[in-house]
Amino acid sequence: MAVERTLVIVKPDAVKKNAVGDIVRILQENDLKLLAIKMVHLTKEQAKKFYIVHKERPFYDELTDFMSSGPCVPMVLEGENAIARVREIIGATDPAKAAEGTIRKKYGTDVGRNAVHASDSPESAAYEIPFFFNQLEIHDQY
Numbered sequence: 001m002a003v004e005r006t007l008v009i010v011k012p013d014a015v016k017k018n019a020v021g022d023i024v025r026i027l028q029e030n031d032l033k034l035l036a037i038k039m040v041h042l043t044k045e046q047a048k049k050f051y052i053v054h055k056e057r058p059f060y061d062e063l064t065d066f067m068s069s070g071p072c073v074p075m076v077l078e079g080e081n082a083i084a085r086v087r088e089i090i091g092a093t094d095p096a097k098a099a100e101g102t103i104r105k106k107y108g109t110d111v112g113r114n115a116v117h118a119s120d121s122p123e124s125a126a127y128e129i130p131f132f133f134n135q136l137e138i139h140d141q142y
């Protein structure tokens with residue numbers, strides 16, 4: 001196992017539920033170090049670019065409408081095996097199928113409005129982290 005960085009986004013539904021603080025707390029309490037965080041309101045075009053891997057999926061338009069519907073909170077987290085561990089902590093894509101104690105179980109509404117995004121591989125993290133943060137905005141020395 002190795003120390004990894006992953007991108008998490010608190011999606012617009014969970015921002016509206018005032019869940020940002022609780023989600024950051026859960027992640028930090030799981031030995032994930034917060035290296036960067038901000039609040040941004042994506043345009044439709046930016047959301048389409050972020051989710052370009054899903055461009056052929058039937059839910060692409062709905063997904064990118066939702067992700068550009070209000071502010072979201074992207075963050076970078078670092079830790080041992082962070083990519084897989086964060087995927088465990090957030091739970092299944094469909095909140096109805098997410099395990100008890102996961103973030104999506106707690107804050108998700110449905111498969112579209114599922115509270116959080118997290119990178120699913122080192123390749124996706126390598127695309128997603130610099131999508132939101134430049135080097136000056138990522139802080140590992142504390």
Ligand code: DAT
Nearest residue numbers: 059062063092093111112113114117118120
């Ligand atoms: P995940 O976010 O768990 O990595 P994914 O990469 O398969 O899931 O899909 C990206 C997002 O697209 C997901 O968080 C919510 C949305 N989505 C996925 N499947 C969907 C569906 N069947 N209907 C509507 N939205 C969907």
Ligand code: MG
Nearest residue numbers: 117118119120
């Ligand atoms: Mg995914």
